[in-house]
Amino acid sequence: MSDSIVLAQDLPWPPKVDDFFLDGLFGLDNWLTKFTLMVWLAVIVLIVLFTRAMRKPALVPTRGQWFAESVYGFVRDSIGKEIIGKDAHRFVPYLTVLFCFVAFTNIYGIIPLAQISPNTHYAFPLTLALISYIMFNWVGIKKKGAARHFKDMIYLPDAPMWLQPLLIPIEFISNLVVRPVTLSVRLFANMFAGHLILLVFTVGGFMLLGADNFALKGVSVVSFLLAIAMTLFEAFVAILQAYIFVLLSATYIEGALAEEH
Amino acid sequence: MIDVLAANGVTGSLSSIGYGLAAIGPGIGVGIVFAAYIQATARQPESAGLTRAYLFMGFAMSEALALFGLALAFVFQDGAA
Numbered sequence: 001m002s003d004s005i006v007l008a009q010d011l012p013w014p015p016k017v018d019d020f021f022l023d024g025l026f027g028l029d030n031w032l033t034k035f036t037l038m039v040w041l042a043v044i045v046l047i048v049l050f051t052r053a054m055r056k057p058a059l060v061p062t063r064g065q066w067f068a069e070s071v072y073g074f075v076r077d078s079i080g081k082e083i084i085g086k087d088a089h090r091f092v093p094y095l096t097v098l099f100c101f102v103a104f105t106n107i108y109g110i111i112p113l114a115q116i117s118p119n120t121h122y123a124f125p126l127t128l129a130l131i132s133y134i135m136f137n138w139v140g141i142k143k144k145g146a147a148r149h150f151k152d153m154i155y156l157p158d159a160p161m162w163l164q165p166l167l168i169p170i171e172f173i174s175n176l177v178v179r180p181v182t183l184s185v186r187l188f189a190n191m192f193a194g195h196l197i198l199l200v201f202t203v204g205g206f207m208l209l210g211a212d213n214f215a216l217k218g219v220s221v222v223s224f225l226l227a228i229a230m231t232l233f234e235a236f237v238a239i240l241q242a243y244i245f246v247l248l249s250a251t252y253i254e255g256a257l258a259e260e261h
Numbered sequence: 262m263i264d265v266l267a268a269n270g271v272t273g274s275l276s277s278i279g280y281g282l283a284a285i286g287p288g289i290g291v292g293i294v295f296a297a298y299i300q301a302t303a304r305q306p307e308s309a310g311l312t313r314a315y316l317f318m319g320f321a322m323s324e325a326l327a328l329f330g331l332a333l334a335f336v337f338q339d340g341a342a
Binding site for chain 2: 017078079082083182185186188189190192193240243244247248251
């Protein structure tokens with residue numbers, strides 16, 4: 001009993017923002033953390049998976065080829081063809097890799113020993129969102145020219161003239177300024193909140209277990225059960241957010257390629 | 262207001278209340294999105310696959326506002342207390 005009390009006192013409670021800043025590994029502060037290793041591992045695994053799967057493609061696929069093909073097929077059919085349409089084949093490789101990378105780094109949040117997603121740090125989602133942002137502007141400018149692209153971005157031709165002074169600033173801000181912000185904050189905040197929820201229920205369970213009151217010790221069971229349930233929910237959220245991130249990237253590309261609204 | 266609450270023994274960050282307020286609109290919005298999807302699927306079951314992408318898009322759009330509230334609740338956590 002005294003062990004659990006000591007344990008509970010050592011635990012960080014309540015969960016706060018500081019819990020997301022991990023110490024450096026091997027004494028290398030600030031530039032080698034668990035996040036660095038996790039991101040590099042994700043990069044290596046994805047490169048190996050996709051290059052090996054497609055090096056010797058067979059009619060009867062191996063397990064790796066089957067997995068790579070089903071992910072590619074899922075992104076192509078349910079995101080590429082559904083949203084972008086006939087130009088989709090140019091963007092599906094990017095979207096597939098984006099989906100896999102975001103899903104991989106998200107799922108770290110519930111993998112034992114990793115236990116936290118790199119996407120709980122805003123820099124990672126922001127970088128991914130900026131790649132998508134630069135990309136949809138680039139394909140739009142390449143297809144229609146800069147003037148036409150930015151005109152299509154901010155000007156709604158069907159709206160009445162007297163509304164335009166109101167609409168153009170709104171469209172400008174929502175389409176060109178805050179798009180990378182909303183795209184990245186959505187992913188970041190989901191992962192951040194998910195990790196925080198897991199901390200609340202797991203550490204909270206230990207805190208309740210270490211409480212002096214006998215009834216409160218019993219309540220810790222509920223807390224641990226909720227932690228398990230929320231872990232399963234986080235697995236769902238991790239994949240869903242990767243899907244949404246790629247879906248919105250595809251939508252932005254489609255909007256940039258469309259002739260007019 | 263913080264002083265009044267503190268005088269009554271309530272402590273914490275006002276940002277949490279702000280997040281609660283910020284979650285009302287998106288909560289209603291997400292509910293409407295899923296209600297509309299269920300209704301559309303019930304009326305036209307074969308359209309379920311067609312509208313699924315828009316379901317998640319609409320869900321993500323409305324949810325973003327609540328997440329802004331969450332992020333800002335942490336951003337202003339120290340300043341408010």
